[in-house]
Amino acid sequence: MDKKSPIKITLTERNDAVTITQWVYQTLRNAVMYGEILPGRALTIRELAGIMDVSPMPVREALRQLAAENALEIQGNRRVMVPKMTAMKFNELCEARIAIESHAAARALPYIDGERLEQLRSLDSLIDQAQEIGNLEQISLLNQNFHRALYTANPHQVTLPLIESLWLQLGPFMRLANNELDEHYLVDRHNEAMAAIEKKDAYALQIAISADIREGIAFAGTPEMLHALIENSGH
Amino acid sequence: MDKKSPIKITLTERNDAVTITQWVYQTLRNAVMYGEILPGRALTIRELAGIMDVSPMPVREALRQLAAENALEIQGNRRVMVPKMTAMKFNELCEARIAIESHAAARALPYIDGERLEQLRSLDSLIDQAQEIGNLEQISLLNQNFHRALYTANPHQVTLPLIESLWLQLGPFMRLANNELDEHYLVDRHNEAMAAIEKKDAYALQIAISADIREGIAFAGTPEMLHALIENSGH
DNA sequence: AATCATTGTTTGTGATCACAAAAGTTGAAA
């Protein structure tokens, strides 16, 4: 029997085209991103291997990769866990997002052609639809796709991996605000961004992206997460 | 016999306090950082294990970790190599450094106390000494330490891992300019940064850090690297 | 009752092996 709190991980269908390590990596990455693993909970290789019904080897490699991306933390004890969050660290992560993503947006702007613009418009309207329904997970996913589509317009892009690392670290503690006021603001910011892109106005785009990030991030986690967020803020 | 060009890797003393994987990781990381491995050259686990006289296992883990940090690239063929550089990508990496590091500097400024200021001054004068002698490797190392000491003044720092990733990617292609004119500028920029820190002027600090990065980066690699830098720029 | 040494268990690390995919080589046909 497990002495610690049990771990629930959403298992996706395993595609034979990808290696087991890749599948384990994606599964664990999603589990971290969606806050399925409690921060501070020790993760052991054999336990995860048992849950996912694979040998310890792919789990070892996936854990090391996630640790290298700052999604997991390896302590001196060689123990692996989701890093605990503090209010100050949360704020630093948000400010880092704003600095890097507004830079990435400005750098991508000159490369946005008609096709890319069409793709962005399509994502924008999909987000509007998802907001009508109120599907928060869908909104979050589409919002990521919108930002990714914007930054990857730059064919020499180098910051996306860094941005994804920040998303991973914020993931467990980040939810789109679900009250109507913030929804309204969100729509406006996206429209602002689209307008700035069409006018090729880099500065306006940075303003819009910054505002989108700042207003789109709101803490709405579970009580356990809220507790984990606060408990160590004095350290 | 090896069919490919042989790989020379500087082996450091192995400390019994660290695991073999950590030692392999640091060794390979240094090899990448100092451009000892030709971009595009395929790296095989067994070959590296043979060179470093360890089993394939630690090499596997170190390679995966370096790939997650964007220091190495895993192709679809499952082949691992140092990513090839292009002029555009080089430029993007430099601009990303400027954006992120000036942000990190501004965020660290409020936390710089007397002790940290003393440490920065000490590093600054050490850099001056190294420049008198003309020891480029020492200058590069001390310069990194200076930047690191500045950014880590912020106890809630989250961007250093991202910055180190950029350093790693630029490493093989980055050398401090060694003509006297640039040396002179470098000294000035450091002094500017120190002055901005003492005056707690965040904007002036960002200007100084940006200038330091922009002027401190100059391509001065080997002919092979220059060739590797250019050959694929059209792709 | 509290502290510390001791014992038993769990866990990460590193080595070795089997296997399938990829790369490299050879040789024949055009």
Added chain:
DNA sequence: TTTCAACTTTTGTGATCACAAACAATGATT
């Protein structure tokens, strides 16, 4: 000479095992 198929070798992936360090539990001593 060039092209393509068959064969051989190399290589990454994944599984299993041995071992030492870390952890948890137990018991003795003050």
